[in-house]
Amino acid sequence: xxxxxxxxxxxxxxxxxxxxxxxxxxxxxxxxxxxxxxxxxxxxxxxxxxxxxxxxxxxxxxxxxxxxxxxxxxxxxxxxxxxxxxxxxxxxxxxxxxxxxxxxxxxxxxxxxxxxxxxxxxxxxxxxxxxxxxxxxxxxxxxxxxxxxxxxxxxxxxxxxxxxxxxxxxxxxxxxxxxxxxxxxxxxxxxxxxxxxxxxxxxxxxxxxxxxxxxxxxxxxxxxxxxxxxxxxxxxxxxxxxxxxxxxxxxxxxxxxxxxxxxxxxxxxxxxxxxxxxxxxxxxxxxxxxxxxxxxxxxxxxxxxxxxxxxxxxxxxxxxxxxxxxxxxxxxxxxxxxxxxxxxxxxxxxxxxxxxxxxxxxxxxxxxxxxxxxxxxxxxxxxxxxxxxxxxxxxxxxxxxxxxxxxxxxxxxxxxxxxxxxxxxxxxxxxxxxxxxxxxxxxxxxxxxxxxxxxxxxxxxxxxxxxxxxxxxxxxxxxxxxxxxxxxxxxxxxxxxxxxxxxxxxxxxxxxxxxxxxxxxxxxxxxxxxxxxxxxxxxxxxxxxxxxxxxxxxxxxxxxxxxxxxxxxxxxxxxxxxxxxxxxxxxxxxxxxxxxxxxxxxxxxxxxxxxxxxxxxxxxxxxxxxxxxxxxxxxxxxxxxxxxxxxxxxxxxxxxxxxxxxxxxxxx
Amino acid sequence: xxxxxxxxxxxxxxxxxxxxxxxxxxxxxxxxxxxxxxxxxxxxxxxxxxxxxxxxxxxxxxxxxxxxxxxxxxxxxxxxxxxxxxxxxxxxxxxxxxxxxxxxxxxxxxxxxxxxxxxxxxxxxxxxxxx
Numbered sequence: 001x002x003x004x005x006x007x008x009x010x011x012x013x014x015x016x017x018x019x020x021x022x023x024x025x026x027x028x029x030x031x032x033x034x035x036x037x038x039x040x041x042x043x044x045x046x047x048x049x050x051x052x053x054x055x056x057x058x059x060x061x062x063x064x065x066x067x068x069x070x071x072x073x074x075x076x077x078x079x080x081x082x083x084x085x086x087x088x089x090x091x092x093x094x095x096x097x098x099x100x101x102x103x104x105x106x107x108x109x110x111x112x113x114x115x116x117x118x119x120x121x122x123x124x125x126x127x128x129x130x131x132x133x134x135x136x137x138x139x140x141x142x143x144x145x146x147x148x149x150x151x152x153x154x155x156x157x158x159x160x161x162x163x164x165x166x167x168x169x170x171x172x173x174x175x176x177x178x179x180x181x182x183x184x185x186x187x188x189x190x191x192x193x194x195x196x197x198x199x200x201x202x203x204x205x206x207x208x209x210x211x212x213x214x215x216x217x218x219x220x221x222x223x224x225x226x227x228x229x230x231x232x233x234x235x236x237x238x239x240x241x242x243x244x245x246x247x248x249x250x251x252x253x254x255x256x257x258x259x260x261x262x263x264x265x266x267x268x269x270x271x272x273x274x275x276x277x278x279x280x281x282x283x284x285x286x287x288x289x290x291x292x293x294x295x296x297x298x299x300x301x302x303x304x305x306x307x308x309x310x311x312x313x314x315x316x317x318x319x320x321x322x323x324x325x326x327x328x329x330x331x332x333x334x335x336x337x338x339x340x341x342x343x344x345x346x347x348x349x350x351x352x353x354x355x356x357x358x359x360x361x362x363x364x365x366x367x368x369x370x371x372x373x374x375x376x377x378x379x380x381x382x383x384x385x386x387x388x389x390x391x392x393x394x395x396x397x398x399x400x401x402x403x404x405x406x407x408x409x410x411x412x413x414x415x416x417x418x419x420x421x422x423x424x425x426x427x428x429x430x431x432x433x434x435x436x437x438x439x440x441x442x443x444x445x446x447x448x449x450x451x452x453x454x455x456x457x458x459x460x461x462x463x464x465x466x467x468x469x470x471x472x473x474x475x476x477x478x479x480x481x482x483x484x485x486x487x488x489x490x491x492x493x494x495x496x497x498x499x500x501x502x503x504x505x506x507x508x509x510x511x512x513x514x515x516x517x518x519x520x521x522x523x524x525x526x527x528x529x530x531x532x533x534x535x536x537x538x539x540x541x542x543x544x545x546x547x548x549x550x551x552x553x554x555x556x557x558x559x560x561x562x563x564x565x566x567x568x569x570x571x572x573x574x575x576x577x578x579x580x581x582x583x584x585x586x587x588x589x590x591x592x593x594x595x596x597x598x599x600x601x602x603x604x605x606x607x608x609x610x611x612x613x614x615x616x617x618x619x620x621x622x623x624x625x626x627x628x629x630x631x632x633x634x635x636x637x638x639x640x641x642x643x644x645x646x647x648x649x650x651x652x653x654x655x656x657x658x659x660x661x662x663x664x665x666x667x668x
Numbered sequence: 669x670x671x672x673x674x675x676x677x678x679x680x681x682x683x684x685x686x687x688x689x690x691x692x693x694x695x696x697x698x699x700x701x702x703x704x705x706x707x708x709x710x711x712x713x714x715x716x717x718x719x720x721x722x723x724x725x726x727x728x729x730x731x732x733x734x735x736x737x738x739x740x741x742x743x744x745x746x747x748x749x750x751x752x753x754x755x756x757x758x759x760x761x762x763x764x765x766x767x768x769x770x771x772x773x774x775x776x777x778x779x780x781x782x783x784x785x786x787x788x789x790x791x792x793x794x795x796x797x798x799x
Contacts, residue, residue, distance in 0.1 A: 442766035446732060449763040450680070450785070457686030457786030464693055464789070493765055522794050547767060 021270025028262025072177035089115030148238030
């Protein structure tokens, strides 16, 4: 990786890929070129070999024709023209099979002898005057030596070669000895059956004196000499030129394919280099990211562990302390170094001397091993200095390096515990105060009522004895005042009860409650003159606070009686009660005086009184409203003056929501 | 009247006077006895165990009294022979409107009703009719 980082080419995968691509292109194209050269070389070698072979064969023919013509010339020079020319010629042709015919020409250029005559009707023909044969003949004379002329169009027909040797007698030219080689014979001799075989083509040309070439034979498919690989064969003692032409097309396609494959290879190579080099850099990036995440997580863990307000320690499977945080060391009044590597017992910071504590601790660890963890177990520890710590302990299994460890979290619960105890004590105190207050209210009310009832009793006695109208009138007023004061005290007590007493949910028997209520109102004036109708349909059992409901009925029925219109022929109070699963509907209506509109909104206010004529404290309906609020119910009033009043109460059935909390505070 | 004796137990002389007056006016009993202490009343009743014919027909009992209150008296009273108890109706007559007192009073079979002072002719009528 260091190498990669140091080298800038390796740093950039794309640059590296490009480099690899270029190198591979260079290499493959060089190899392609070499391959091309190799093919070329092989091809030329083949042509050269063939050319050499053909050259040798041609040389053989030429040698034959040299030997034959020179032999004939020697005979003529030494012995004159032989009489048995035909026999000698026959003999010579027999041994030199490639020669087609032998001729003798005299000094004037006339052909004097020919063998065989058949197909060679050239006797008497002057070659020195012939446009075709003249060049070769003259060249031969000038060279004074053997010369092969041709290929030419032969006088006797067809194409062929004529080799001549000049004959000199006493240094003066006296004619030629000549041999004719017909083209088909020539070709047969050099093993070229056709002018084009599979591998090579041939072209035969005559070199003119002006060095231009006269082509005699060319392959049918006319391969341009320029394009094909070719080798010319020239004969020094003649004017012929034979081209050996490679018929093989240079396999450019293979070279091109080679080149293209090389290019593709380079592309792939470059791509893979780029791709592969990219992997480590991607991996590097990922490792970097993960590492930073790990660092982050570690930092988070470190901070949340060490600066946690909850005391935390990690112990291994032998309960030896592996790590602690500050909160723990502070709570245990020790330092980190004296805790690490030891069990809590070994550190000696806690006092586990009593059996009870050891048992409780063992039970706790048993629970941890059973269920893997414990949650918020309350434990009391004793420090060596005797200080007790109440702690909430949570233990969780933690696997570190494949072994079980335990993460122990402890919250110092001492303060909470103290606060809890304090709260409990305060609650008890408050309850006591409340009870005392309650007792005080009753005692006070009793002490207030006792003399009042005595006064009332005395007034009644006097009234029963005294008949004097004026005195009776005054006593009645006294009685009213005292009754009012007494009623006020009663109301205050009931108000206090509603405020202080806790809800006491019981099954309600409306009939009993209402009957009791009506009975208790016997003392009210005109009570007996009013018809009270009860319609109760208790389809569902209804639960609520009986005492409070009784107070509600006491007040509402009392009001209905007190505010009655006795001028009406049939004063009546109708009470309808219908209980449902969720609530109870209570309707109390009368055909009494009714409430003037301007008062309706205020009747539930404390100390509010509609009429001064009728005795009241202004507390009754206020208490009713308070009670109904406490029972989570509602109360509505509809009233029309001189027609009557209807109170409609809806109270929730406490079975349905038995957990409901009263709105008002019971500890007030 | 058919009632032989009514016993009033109350530490208040004024109330005893009032109650006696009302009862006398109502003229329902041959005699009305007043005890200003529950202890004395209990002693008196104990003495009558052997002569049930002289046992009071009705007792009006106050609750808040010194030395022995109404409930303490009731605790002792229920130990008297059953036969004697059956002959007598006890009415609590108190100015207490403490529901606890009323509730507690209901626990005793011997207690017929809890009445709130003052005792009036109307009140008397209502209880005697129901009794």
